[in-house]
Every structure is written in structure tokens, then in C-alpha cells.
Amino acid sequence: MDFLNALVALLNFVIIPATAYGSQLALGALGVTLIYGILRFSNFAHGDGMALGTMFVILTTWGLQAAGISFGPLPTALLALPIGIALTALLFIATDRAVYRFYRRQKAAPVIFVIASLGVMFVYNALTRFIIGPDDQRFADGERFIISARDFREATGLAEGLAFRTSQGITIVTAIIVVAALFWFLNKTRTGKSMRAFSDNEDLALLSGINPERVVMVTWIIVAALAVTAGTLYGLDKSYRPFTYFQLLLPIFASAIVGGLGNPLGAIAGGFIIAYSEVMVTYAWKKIVTYLVPETMAPEGLVQLLGTEYKFAVSFVILIIVLLVRPTGIFRGKAV
Amino acid sequence: MNNATRTPLLFACMGFLIIATGVLQSWDSALNLLNFGLIAAIMALGVNMQWGYAGLFNVGIMGFVALGGVAAVLVSMPPVNDAWAQGGLRMIFALAVGVGTIIGAIMVFRRLKAQRFRGLIVLAILVIGAMIFRALFGPARDAIEAVNPAGEGYLGGLGLPILLAWPIGALFAAGAAWIVGKTALGLRSDYLAIATLGISEIILAVIRNEDWLTRGVKNVNGLPRPWPVPYEIELQEDPGFLARAEAWGMDPVGLSTLTVKLAYAGLFLLVLLILMWLAQKALQSPWGRMMRAIRDNETAAEAMGKDVKKRHLHIFVIGSAVCGLAGAMMTTMDGLLNPGAYQPLRYTFLIWVMVIVGGSGNNWGAVLGGMLVWFLYVQVEPLGTWLMSVMTAGLDDGSALKQHLIDNAIYMRFLVMGIFLLLVLRFSPRGLIPER
Amino acid sequence: MSDYSDRGNKDASITRTDNMPTLTPAHPESGPSHYVGSGGPFLIGDGMTGGYGGADILHDCTISVDKGEIAVIVGPNGAGKSTAMKAVFGMLNIHTGSVRLNGEDITALSPQARVNKGMGFVPQTNNIFTSMTVEENLEMGAFIRRDDISQTMEQVYELFPILRDKRRQPAGELSGGQRQQVAVGRALMTQPQVLMLDEPTAGVSPIVMDELFDRIIEVARTGISILMVEQNARQALEIADKGYVLVQGRNRYTDTGKALLADPEVRKSFLGG
Structure with missing residues (x-):
């Protein structure tokens, strides 16, 4: 019985939250890694791009809610998602035309692109705060739980409750669908293959008649879809605050680098590695340990390796270890 | 126009802007602008050493600046x-x-x-x-x-004179930079960027949460003043000072504030000039030539037997130390350590705008960029609010939209900074005062 | 002008002539409007002078190839062999001279536009998509085509049977010789009329080199013109209808492959005796 309780607690406090968070990080890291693979720079504006895209979704959600449109038990934000993605894609493409294309034609060094992305970051940051403000916003609605802790306790008779929130379920399901669609697109369609070819060998891709501007445009559209989806899921699951999205830049980049920059599979693996490590290191294991050991040995402290306020340190340490041991990342990205 | 005429001209313009602020707004704000501008210039100088001399991409400036602030507390506060x-x-x-x-x-x-x-x-x-x-x-x-x-x-701290905290702040930052540099230098520039971004977030997390060390978000107030800077109260009680205020026909309270700020300005200017002198000397020394050679062609420099990674580590540590020094100076002038106030946009990325706008690789450019961008950053705020109130003049006074727009007008400054950076990068990529 | 029977390698036993694939040119009907008459070569870089922007590398250099013919450019290191070929393909600017394909002046066209005109190019290095499968490499080669490519792919597989076995493998995992086959196959996917190869045998073993040359001859037999730069001058001239010896960006000797091989001057200076 105690073992089952421990298992439920593990599922409830570690596995489900980490899987949801890992899905969000993986989607974010996929965006970063695609930009890196195709446009060959680390996009520092990605966090603020996510914040801005999610803002579009939130505004649309409010509009739908005001119009009395809902998505039944699911959050209305899912209905607003396509509109948010479309607006963000337009914005990203406009940004590319106005900023990055010039340097692409100049064949500028990657670091110049990075500095340009800092400027873009300022602009996105300002737009987000100017329109929706810097504060927390709530936009989740619909059913809160798929399984609530009380129902679970009543159904199983266990002391420990298992809560599975709708936002977590949606995050995981959406992430699976998005990732599957992305991989299908990259591996099975002509355009997707041309993107991979462009990322693999730009000169040869040009020689084969692949139009670089088209590849770049498609990339921004996909990146917008990934970024807005990741941002919306994160906002539904946790909360929407523009600055939090900027701070997500660190775990997202850590995920992409740990998996191997430029490698989509690596980005997903990296996202889950970072998320699981973060949750496991900052979780107070007292409850689970108490279930498992004899009563006399029950721990007094929290059995927590690191306070949650230091969760960024976890991504950082994993990042440093990977950089030291295997700089190309687990799945051998493009970078050395 | 070459740099020999351009540099003094641009600095004269900068001086004019500050004087104009003094005349049009108030001398108090002009001196505030000058003081923070000088500190920003020192930070930009530090980043310029890393970026301009060696091409290192550091986005952890905030962390190094905050470490300087911690040094100020640990050195000067009574135990x-x-x-x-x-x-x-x-x-x-x-x-x-x-x-x-x-x-x-x-x-x-x-x-x-x-x-x-x-x-x-x-x-x-x-x-x-x-x-x-x-x-x-x-x-x-x-x-x-x-x-x-x-x-x-x-x-608490050691209860020592706060001036000592300045070099110690530099040392703190240098130590952190050494750890980051040891691991992330020699890899791609993007990796160094992510690593520095990470370390600065961690440093800030420590400062915000470890109350036993820095009181965290409860702030440390009342840091002692450095040696030549007087306290306003003391001045206002000094008969000689009061006589002078009367002789100049000025309000003693106002004059005491100005005196204090002028004293800081003098102190900061002195530090900046010493740093400039050292930086220029270094840049023209064989060491500086080697650094630039490495930046321009790493492979060739490596082939000539230069230990590129080691040189990069040196310059990275030195540049970060300068940022730490500036951070200690800033906390000293504020008289308090407020970890909640450290925002990456303001303390890391704004410094980058300064360096790029000023002219990467040129110390004078970095200093000018630091002061000019700081000036704009401060002055855009009233301008944005004014602009918003003009633009929304047609709306009802009670309208939520109008209130929202005016409330959020302060974020205009980030928009302006971003666009400014993008414009300079595109149309004058070598900055206002190019390297050569 | 060219004598097809005078091919360098007539020994049919080393080529695989049984069920030999036929590669159909992409534009069988193209060209007649500007065609300068039966006397002009199919592709010619005529009196080319130019370089990568700095000093000129090519000086009044002429390279031409006829239909179904193999032309080989040889010469010492730094002679501008690859440069001459890149000039024909439009990868550097020539300020004097012209490039004509089938009589049409294409001097001003970009390399991509020349691909559309029926020219295929295999770079010396980085000539495959290493992370993509062999089949995907071939598909990408045919990117500009909108019609059914399965026919052409079948022909490439018949030409390079090993690629059929490895078609689901990432091209980066193949051996050097197989990679070159992928590279040539990729270029053939556009059904070019001219195939340009930049040192196709660089870094492969002598056995693989012989095999590659055999395949190249087979390609030429289908009517595709081959223009090739080669470091292995002797072997290359053996299969060449026409050979160009370049020195410092200038034509030094131009003749049939056989004649160049026989020329004592050429042998002494460029073929090591």
C-alpha cells in the first residue's frame, strides 16, 4: 500500500509535471534548433517571440470568451491558437524581411545575426508589455481536471491523491501531435526535405535549385507555430507573464544544446532531460521517502537537493557538463 | 571625418545634451544622467574589451554587475x-x-x-x-x-571603507568570469553567450534568495558613503556651506544634493579616466595588438603559436572585472543593494546597445555609447508618456484604453532602444566612433 | 569535329555494357533558335578572363565540349583548372569572353539558371547531403523538376547499382567512392545535357577511380557531354575525347586525349615522364 502511495506521489509530483514541462521545453527548443539549423544563428528573441505570440492567443481568447464562444471542457485558447500562430508567423516573416534578410544577403557572421536578434528582442519585449502589460494574465478556462485528487482517492482508496490537470493532458497530447506533424513534414514532404537539405548543405541546396527565401519563410512559419504552441501550453499549465518567457530562454537553449543544436530529435530529448532533472532536483522527496522507508527512518528534512528558486541552476549545470563532455550535444548537432 | 575630429565633436554634443537637460529640466536630473552615464560607460568599456578586442559575446553582464553590488555590501556594512x-x-x-x-x-x-x-x-x-x-x-x-x-x-559585512569594495567587486566578478571562461571559452560564441546568461541568472537567484548573505529582496539600506563624498545633512549643518549657499543665492538643501552628486561625478570621472588610460595603453601595447590579431584571425594566430584560449580567458576576466567594478560603484552611489531591480534587459542587453552604438573595438566609442544610450534611455520615458498623452488626447479621459496606453508608455523605451540598435547595426555597423 | 569512335577507352570488357541505362536529356527539343550551326561545340567557355574579384586567374582561356563527348581539364596545382570549370558554370565573374550552351549565350546567367538550362555540376567537396538518405539526395537533385522522377531515379540506380541497396541509408555513412556515386547521381537527376565534374576521383582508391571513370564513360555514351577536372591526369586523358592542359590560367595544350598522352612534351612536363 505504501509502495503504491509512493508511486502515486511520484507520478503526481514528478512524472506528470516533468512530462508536461518537458513537452513545453521540447517545443520551444525545436523552434530554436530549427532557426539554428536553417538560418544558422542562436535566436535570442525566441523567448520574447513566444511571449508575444502567446499574447495574441490570449487576446483572441478574451475576444472569443466575450463573444460567448467556448470549446466545451477544453480551454478556449486552443481555438484561438491558429489565429495566434497566423499573426505570429506574419510578424516573424516581417521581422525577417526587415532585419535578418539583409544580413543573410551580406553573408554576415552568425554573431551579427545574434546581435540583431537582441534588437528584435527589445522590440518584441516592448510590444508585448505595451499591449498586454508586464503582469500575470489568466486565460485558462474549461474543465480544470481530467482526474482530480479527491476523485482518485475515492476511486482507489489510497491515501495519496493523483491530480491530472487538463492543461497537463492537453500539453502532452498537443506536443505529441505537433512533433509528429513536424517530423512527418520534415521527412515526407518535398518542402520539408528541401529544408533539411538546406540545413545540411546550403551551397548544394542552391545548386539543386532550392529557393533559399522560400525555405527561410517556411521555417519562420513553423517556428511561429512551435513558439506560440509552446507559449500557450506553458501559459495554460503555469501562468502567463512576459518576463517568465524571457527566462525560459535559458532552459530552452540548454535543451537545444544538450540535444545537439540543429538536430530536431535532440531538441526533444534535451527538453525532457532538462525538465526531468529540474523537477527531480528541486522536488522535496520527503513524502515519497517517508512512504518507502520504515517509520523510524523517516527523514526530518525536506530531502530536497536544491530550492525551486534555483531551478535555473539545474539547466545551467547540465549545459556545462554537456559542453565539457560532449560539446556537439547528445545527438551530434551541427555545432562544435 | 576621421576619428580625431569626430570624437571630440561627439563628446561635445554629449556634454551639450547634459547641459541642456540641466537648463531645461533640472540640474539634479542632469547630474543623475551624468553619474549613471559614467557608470554605464564603464560597463560598456568592460564589455567592449571582451567584444571589441577579442570578439567574445558576454550576455551575463548583469551577474557581474550584481556581484560588484554584493561586494559593496560585504565590505562596507558593519558586521x-x-x-x-x-x-x-x-x-x-x-x-x-x-x-x-x-x-x-x-x-x-x-x-x-x-x-x-x-x-x-x-x-x-x-x-x-x-x-x-x-x-x-x-x-x-x-x-x-x-x-x-x-x-x-x-x-553583515566587514565594516571597511566602501572604496575598498570597488576593487573587491572587480575581483568577485573576475572570479565568476574565470569559472565561466574556463568551461565555455574555446567553444562557439553562442555557447559562451548561453553560459554567461545562465551564470548571471544564477548569481541573481543567489542574491535574491540567500537572505543570510545579502538580505535578499529585503534590500540592504544605508551603505556608507565613499571617502570624499559628504552627507547632505552634514553639509546643511556646516556654517561655511550655508554661507556659500547664501552667497550664491541658492537653496542649501538643493545645493547640498548637487554637491554630493558632483562629488560622485568627480570620483566616477576619475575612475573612468584611469580605466581609459589603462585600456588605451593596453590596446596599443604588443599585448593589445596580439589580442586584435587573434580576434581578426584566430586560426592564423593559433598557427603562430598563440594560446588563443588563454588570451581569451584573460580578456574575459578583465572585462568582467571592469563590469564588477562598475557594479560596486553603482551600488555605492545608490546607497542600497536592491536585488529586485536587476533586470537583464536593463543591465545586460542595454549595455550591448551601448557598445554596438558607440563603436565596437573603440574605447572612446564605448564610453560615448554608454553615456548617449543611457541619456536616451532615460529621456525617452517622459517623451513616450508625452507622446502618448498627445496621441490619446482625442479619447475620453475615463477610457480604459487611454489609461492603459499611458500606463504602458514607459515600455516605449525598450522599443526605441531595439530600433536604435537595429538601425545602427544596419546602417552604421561600426558604430558612432569606428575602431579605425 | 569530334570523332565518336576515337574514345579513349574502347575496351568494352571493363565497362558494363549489358543492359546499359539510357539517360534521356531533359531538353531534347531545346536550342535550335540560337544554334550557330553544326560546326559550333555544344558548350563552350570562349576566351574567358576573370577571377574571384581580386587578380585575374583565367587569361583568355577556352574550354569546350561536344555532345556525348568527354573533355578533361588537367594541369599542375594552381593552374586554374577548377576555376575554369567554375567559370563555365557561372560561379565566378568573367569580364572578357563568353559562355555559350548550344549556341545560346549564357554568360550572364546564375549557376541556378544554368542548372535549369540543362547543366549539372558536381562540386569537389561537400557534394552530397550527408544527413539525408541516398534516395533523398537523388530527390533533392531533381528538386527543380515537377514531373515524375521515378524513371530517372531508376536509371541512376541502374548506373550505380550499389546505391539501390543503400538507398535508405544516410549518404554520410557511405564510403568515399559511394559518396561520389551519390554526388554524380544527384547531378544526373535533373537530366542534364552537360555534366561537370570537379575532381570526381579525389581521395578515392585506384580501383574505385577506375570504376568511377567507367561509369562516367557510360554516362557519356547516353549522349550527355562530360566536362571534368582531374588530378589523375594520365588516367583521365585515357578516357578523354578532348584534353586541355592549363598552366597559370592559360591554355597550354589542347588536343585529343590520345594525342596529349602521346605528346612527349606533355608527358615530360605534366604526366611525370
């Missing part, structure tokens, strides 16, 4: 004897255990080269060490934080 008695030694012991664990793990990792279970053994050492550390650390922290939590609740 809290009670807290030391309650948990000081225990805390030191706990920290020693923590550091010992890490060093031990590294040593074991190096010793057991060919061992199969190396990873597991090291992990076990780290986990067990962390548990012991937390067991020792927790009670010590609680004991310290329980001492007069409203006013103290931390160990």
Missing part, C-alpha cells in the same frame, strides 16, 4: 555580531563542506579515468555531499536570519 555568534562559524563550515564536495568530486572524476562506475561514484559523492551540506546549512541559515529580521537577519 552583525549577534548573527555571527548565532550561526557565523556554522555557516562557514557548511560552505566549506559544500566547496569540499565539489572539489572532491572533481578530483575523484580526474583520478578514476578508466573506471567504469566513475559517473555513478561522482554522482554519489555529489548527492551525499549535498545532503550533508543542506543539513549543516539549513540550521545555520535559520539562526542567522532569526537575528533581528526586520533590520538585519544577515551576517
